[in-house]
Amino acid sequence: MRIVWNLRRLMIAPFIAMIFAAGRGARMRPLSDRCPKPLLNAGGKPLIVWQIERLARAGLTDLVINHAWHGAQIEAALGDGARWGVQIRYSAEHPALETAGGIRQALPLLEARRGPCAFVAVSGDIYADYDYRLLDAPLQRIAQQPEPHLHLVMVPNPSHHPNGDFALLDNGQLSLTAMPRLTFGNIGVYHTRMFHTLTPGAHCALLPYYQNAIATQRASGEPYDGRWFNIGTPEQLHALDAALCSETPIR
Secondary structure, three states, X not given: OHHHHHHHHHHHOOOEEEEEEOOOOHHHOOOOOOOXXXXXXXXXXXXXXXXXXXXXXXXXXXXXXEEOOOHHHHHHHHXXXXXXXXXXXXXXXXXXXXXXXXXXXXXHHHOOOOOOOEEEEEEOOEEEXXXXXXXXXXXXXXXXXXXXXXXXXXXXXXXXXXXXXXXXXXXXXXXXXXXXXXXXXXXXXEEHHHHOOOOOOOOOOOHHHHHHHHHOOOEEEEEOOOOEEEXXXXXXXXXXXXXXXXXXXXX
């Protein structure tokens, strides 16, 4: 089993991952007034650290983290990532540029070592037991496509988002119109070339990119029904903390 694990790590290791950590976290106030949302604790560690550890286990050890709100705290808390066996580089935004704008700002870091490339992107304020090694095949496929494609991890609709985002067809493609819909789990694979035409410093969300890629059949997805929490409010954070602290051991 260890041999298989190591082979899988080697397969995914050449790729890079970006963690989004620039949001203000307004719904998390007052907890986020003096602390960036990804550094809030659940189960004895910051939310973003759960993601760093899972990415590292999958062999994704080259990380870019963007930040804006209390960004200096994020850099001070995480440093260069050596304690988790990763290397972290930071993309500072002043002010926050939203998700697509944040990717455009970080392109020099994402492409510095390998040029235009496929990469994993995940929000720093979610909790999920998702195994990032499952993204090896989408990464390999998107890296070889002549046009920039994307791949989204889709989860069952949470109570606060009952209508979902996109439908996942039997062939693995995403649909804007089919039913039923699932919710985007804030874990995706993109290609940096998708953002080359965006003006540096522009404020831009990812939704238009999703819609365009799906409409032109350049968007795939996969279902994930394991444990997943989008932590948006103090109540949700406290519930996750209680759930994680009740486990023996905490994963």
